[in-house]
Amino acid sequence: MLELRDAHYAYHLGSRPLNILQGCSWRFLPGSFTAVRAPSGAGKTTLLNILGLMDRLTAGSYRINGEEVSSLSDERQSLIRARSIGFLFQNFRLVPDLDVRANVVLALEIAGVPQHERRARAEAALEQVGLQDRLTHLPPELSGGEAQRVALARALVKNPQVLLADEPTGNLDPVNRERILRLMAAYHAGGGTVVMVTHDAQAAAAAEQVVELRAGRLRGAASPGGLPG
Ligand SMILES: Nc1ncnc2c1ncn2[C@@H]1O[C@H](COP(=O)(O)OP(=O)(O)O)[C@@H](O)[C@H]1O
Ligand SMILES: [Mg+2]
Secondary structure: OEEEEEEEEEEEEOOEEEEEEEEEEEEEOOOOEEEEEOOOOOOHHHHHHHHOOOOOOOEEEEEEOOEEOOOOOHHHHHHHHHHHEEEEOOOOOOOOOOOHHHHHHHHHHHOOOOHHHHHHHHHHHHHHOOOHHHOOOOHHHOOHHHHHHHHHHHHHOOOOOEEEEEOOOOOOOHHHHHHHHHHHHHHHHOOOEEEEEEOOHHHHOOOOEEEEEEOOEEEEOOOOOOOOO
8 A cells, every 4th residue: 555644745946845745645555546637737747756766755654555665765765666666657768779678677677586587577578568579679669659568568567566657648549548558457457556647537537546636635536527637
């Protein structure tokens, strides 16, 4: 379970802080699939960076499975991130000069998976996303939909407890958007916890639960209907 309690986060540029999280409390239960909806600039990426231990709260508490993680050392945080958290970035963030398979192998290496297992596991993950014929392509040689599927294979190959997805359908055509949502749903059906941030109402409809990020807080959405943006 991921649990924020009275979480605060601010960027400091110049003299005035830019407050993004302002007393945000929420529990993301194990095995849940939550969509966080908010317009552009509301702090969705910031929230995922906090949940994914890529950034730290300014104040308040963040617990993973009951353990306070906000005050852990960078090394401990990296270890948790590498082993337990799959991250799907807004713009894929594949390593451009490593081929598709090597990108996925790298995630296993970082997660501490023994070398002799990596290649077969990477190939199996890429087969699951339908990219078994693209193993030796470089990321610049892929379409947007293919790149996002490689990124998803990379996020899921280590069997993380949690998948954090930052506008995963944002730059995709309808066919690829459906594909990505179906693959995320399959991970969820297998027991995974998903937190997806999006400003896309249709993507949010794939989740079990929709919450809104507004004025620095999360709250349950009245209905999966239309927020602007
Ligand atoms: N590194 C940063 N330094 C200062 N301000 C930032 C930084 N990153 C984002 N912001 C600002 O914080 C706000 C929230 O950003 P972000 O979390 O990226 O929103 P979203 O993902 O919802 O579009 C925006 O106004 C953005 O300009
Ligand atoms: Mg964003």
